[in-house]
Amino acid sequence: MGDHETHGHGLTGGSGPDEFGPDAETLESARKLFAQECRFVTGAADLGGLPEDKLPEVAFAGRSNVGKSSLVNALTGRKTLARTSNTPGRTRQINFFDLGGRLMLVDLPGYGYARAAKTEVAAWTRLIQSYLKGRVGLRRLCLLVDGRHGLKPSDAELMDLLENAAVPYRVVLTKCDKLKRDALTARIAEVEDALRKRTAALPQVLPTSSIKKTGIPELRADLAALAGDQRMV
Numbered sequence: 072m073g074d075h076e077t078h079g080h081g082l083t084g085g086s087g088p089d090e091f092g093p094d095a096e097t098l099e100s101a102r103k104l105f106a107q108e109c110r111f112v113t114g115a116a117d118l119g120g121l122p123e124d125k126l127p128e129v130a131f132a133g134r135s136n137v138g139k140s141s142l143v144n145a146l147t148g149r150k151t152l153a154r155t156s157n158t159p160g161r162t163r164q165i166n167f168f169d170l171g172g173r174l175m176l177v178d179l180p181g182y183g184y185a186r187a188a189k190t191e192v193a194a195w196t197r198l199i200q201s202y203l204k205g206r207v208g209l210r211r212l213c214l215l216v217d218g219r220h221g222l223k224p225s226d227a228e229l230m231d232l233l234e235n236a237a238v239p240y241r242v243v244l245t246k247c248d249k250l251k252r253d254a255l256t257a258r259i260a261e262v263e264d265a266l267r268k269r270t271a272a273l274p275q276v277l278p279t280s281s282i283k284k285t286g287i288p289e290l291r292a293d294l295a296a297l298a299g300d301q302r303m304v
Contacts (some may be wrong), residue, residue, distance in 0.1 A: 093292040099293035101273060101289065107171025109147045114164040118201050122167050123128075125181040128175040128208045129294050132199075133205060133215030134225055135181035138245040141281040143178060146291055164192075165202060174298040175208065183225035199229075211239055212299040213290075216276060217242035218258055223264055234271045242266065247294040248280035 093101075109128050115121045133139045144150055146168070166178040179202075180195055203209070212233060216222055222242075242262055247255055261275050266272040277293070279286030 074188075090140050095291065097292050101291035104171060104173065105147050105171070105291050105296045106179045109149065109176065112167040112169050112175070114166045116164040117198065118205070121165070121202070122175075123183070124208045126169065126173065126175040126208060127210045127297050127299060128204075128206060129210060129297060130177040130179055130212045130214060132212060132229060133181060133245070134178040134183035134217070134223060137181065137215045137217050138281055139181065139215050141283050142245060142279065144174065144241070145279075145281040145284060145287050146294075147176075161196075170298070173245070176208060176293070177209075177284065182229065183223060192301075196232075200232055200236070203232060203238050209238060211241065211294065213243045213294075214240050215245050216246040216262065218255060221250050221258055222262060230269060230272070234269060236273060239271055239273060241293070242276045244276055244278040244282065245284075247278040248283045248285065257258055285299050 112122050113120060131139055131143060147168075149259055163180055165180065168176040168178070172177055181200060182192075182195060182199075203212075214226065214229065214233075216226060230240070242257075244258065244262070250258065255278060259278060262276050263274065266274060266276070277286055279290060281287070
């Protein structure tokens with residue numbers, strides 16, 4: 072995990088080969104997967120409401136207002152799959168979406184909202200902790216971080232939960248169109264440096280923009296590799 076380079080990241084303009092340089096066939100296969108019907112399955116406010124654990128799952132988590140709903144909508148090419156809200160912290164349940172019967176997309180409640188009561192924070196922590204430890208099919212968590220601000224203490228708290236649950240995760244920077252190239256390159260290096268101490272973290276950060284759709288094809292390809300019809304073990 073010591074070989075953290077920023078070349079090859081879509082928004083920094085690099086061209087070196089890395090895992091975010093999938094070939095055209097891989098990109099097209101991933102595009103077709105994410106163009107499949109994406110059906111809302113259920114919203115769970117507690118563990119009793121979780122759906123049956125049958126498909127490989129990819130979860131999305133991030134601070135309130137990080138752009139999580141916009142990213143999920145961009146991935147699936149839909150405008151209203153995951154609701155966007157100008158009110159941070161409104162979502163209080165785990166939402167499950169079945170993507171073509173091959174992958175379950177899991178939208179976790181936002182965290183880090185300053186006005187949230189301590190009881191709400193505690194309830195969120197219990198729910199997420201139980202979900203992370205109890206889902207056999209959970210293959211990956213995408214930790215969304217606002218590219219303008221970088222990692223915050225609340226992000227580190229979730230990373231601790233992920234480390235304890237041994238859940239592999241990748242940091243996905245959002246709203247990267249708001250940064251100039253040099254600032255983005257520095258942000259990527261800063262976050263990747265912080266990840267070196269994290270054993271569950273995948274070493275490379277993926278910068279994205281839901282508005283300009285930059286990094287979206289690469290993220291689709293990264294997640295499509297986890298899809299399939301294999302039985303959970």
